[in-house]
Amino acid sequence: MTARILGGIGTSHAPSIAHAYDKGLQAEPLWAPLFAGYAPAKAWLAAQRPDLLIVLYNDHMNRFFFDAYPTFALGVGERHALADEGWGRRDFPDLPGDADFAWHLAESLIADEFDPTICQELAVDHGILSVLPLLCDPPWPAAVVPLAVNVIQHPLPTARRLWKLGHALRRAVHSYAKNLRVVVLGTGGLSHQLHGERFGFVNPEWDNRFLDLLEHEPEVLASYSHRQYMEWGGAESVEMIMWLGMRGALGPKVRRVHRHYYAPLITGYGLAVYENEQ
Amino acid sequence: MPHKSAMTELDAGELPGTAVFDGRRSRRGYRLNKLAMSLTEPANRARFLGEPEAYMDAFGLGEAEKDAVRRRDWAALIAAGGNIYLLLKIAATVGQTLLQMGAQMRGESLDAFMATRPGRSAR
Numbered sequence: 001m002t003a004r005i006l007g008g009i010g011t012s013h014a015p016s017i018a019h020a021y022d023k024g025l026q027a028e029p030l031w032a033p034l035f036a037g038y039a040p041a042k043a044w045l046a047a048q049r050p051d052l053l054i055v056l057y058n059d060h061m062n063r064f065f066f067d068a069y070p071t072f073a074l075g076v077g078e079r080h081a082l083a084d085e086g087w088g089r090r091d092f093p094d095l096p097g098d099a100d101f102a103w104h105l106a107e108s109l110i111a112d113e114f115d116p117t118i119c120q121e122l123a124v125d126h127g128i129l130s131v132l133p134l135l136c137d138p139p140w141p142a143a144v145v146p147l148a149v150n151v152i153q154h155p156l157p158t159a160r161r162l163w164k165l166g167h168a169l170r171r172a173v174h175s176y177a178k179n180l181r182v183v184v185l186g187t188g189g190l191s192h193q194l195h196g197e198r199f200g201f202v203n204p205e206w207d208n209r210f211l212d213l214l215e216h217e218p219e220v221l222a223s224y225s226h227r228q229y230m231e232w233g234g235a236e237s238v239e240m241i242m243w244l245g246m247r248g249a250l251g252p253k254v255r256r257v258h259r260h261y262y263a264p265l266i267t268g269y270g271l272a273v274y275e276n277e278q
Numbered sequence: 279m280p281h282k283s284a285m286t287e288l289d290a291g292e293l294p295g296t297a298v299f300d301g302r303r304s305r306r307g308y309r310l311n312k313l314a315m316s317l318t319e320p321a322n323r324a325r326f327l328g329e330p331e332a333y334m335d336a337f338g339l340g341e342a343e344k345d346a347v348r349r350r351d352w353a354a355l356i357a358a359g360g361n362i363y364l365l366l367k368i369a370a371t372v373g374q375t376l377l378q379m380g381a382q383m384r385g386e387s388l389d390a391f392m393a394t395r396p397g398r399s400a401r
Contacts, residue, residue, distance in 0.1 A: 015376070016376075030397050060363040061311075061314075061315060061361065061363045061364050061367075062318055065311075065312070065315045066304050066308065066311060066312075066361075067312075083318065084318050084319070084320065085318065085367070086314075086317045086318050086323070086366070086367030086370050086371060087367075087370045088320070152299060152361065152363065153299055153300070153301075153304055153361075154298060154299060154300040154301070155300075155301075193296065194362045194363075194376065194380070195296075195297060195352075195356050195362040195365075195383060196295045196296050196297050196353075196356060196383055197294070197295030197383060197384055197385065198293070198294065198295030198296050199295075199379075199380035199381075199383050199384050200380055200384065200391065200394070200395075227293070230293055230296065230298070231293055235293065235296050235297075235298060235299075236362070263396065264395065264396050264397025265377075265395050265396075265397050266376075266377070266380065266395070
């Protein structure tokens with residue numbers, strides 16, 4: 001019996017979500033639709049009883065700086081500390097890791113011609129932690145293996161590279177000789193731009209098209225350039241390519257369990273839950 | 279299929295109102311961004327707030343960069359090669375929010391900016 005991928009979750013990540021959570025704004029009119037949107041995803045995840053979450057995310061200049069910036073970085077530690085992003089550490093327990101699986105993943109990825117920086121210490125930031133409490137309650141019910149992607153300092157890996165990385169993740173899981181229940185998460189986006197005169201750019205039409213394509217025709221998304229992502233969704237929305245890593249880890253056909261979209265301020269908050277069709 | 283580098287693609291046309299954070303910007307803004315990165319340590323935030331001039335000198339900031347930090351001129355700091363995620367750490371340390379930064383970068387008041395948002399009525 002090998003490990004297997006039960007499904008995947010695509011989700012935005014944002015400091016604003018963490019802020020709303022920590023301030024207890026879940027019932028406020030501005031935030032209630034967002035938090036309500038996560039309830040079905042949380043219920044699905046609990047029902048899956050996953051042992052392990054592989055999370056594609058990006059570090060927002062908390063663990064890594066431009067002195068040495070990895071294109072891909074894999075957290076292989078027994079646990080992952082929470083980063084102080086410049087306004088204090090959040091009040092959550094560290095994330096449990098799975099060093100045995102993560103080292104297997106490192107070996108499998110590198111044999112597959114993906115070469116992540118291997119990190120025995122990888123403090124994680126809102127790229128994971130802003131949404132993890134919306135998907136499950138602490139104490140964290142599953143180990144987390146974080147896989148950080150450079151979506152900040154160009155040149156970035158291409159959308160197609162992330163799509164292929166997803167395939168490599170799938171091969172790695174299926175070659176692990178332990179009966180683990182795995183869910184893959186891709187985080188980031190959807191449309192948002194956080195700098196310049198175009199600050200606040202949001203494009204719900206494109207975000208929803210992205211969600212359609214991700215479900216049914218993900219290879220179309222793999223063919224788009226960074227410039228296309230940035231033009232249609234804002235410069236920082238290029239994070240959306242990380243959802244392709246999640247989708248690529250699933251089979252060609254998926255069953256959509258849940259989809260939610262809400263864009264009240266400066267980010268198109270998206271959420272999609274897929275199950276592998278057996 | 280011809281080889282197409284990311285830089286070539288970016289040079290094919292600037293996106294309006296956008297400063298794509300590439301190698302040129304990362305080189306230009308290195309010291310500024312390094313200062314901002316240091317603010318992930320609480321002790322450094324206290325030092326920066328206590329003696330901002332000495333702190334900026336210690337990171338080798340130029341006069342134009344220091345002036346932009348003093349004026350909280352985020353648009354100028356982006357032009358100086360600042361990365362938005364790092365500038366956000368400076369802003370948070372001095373008590374500004376991302377929305378305030380955004381309004382300034384757009385050249386409008388926070389109220390005027392918020393009036394354009396669908397969620398404004400729910401605030």
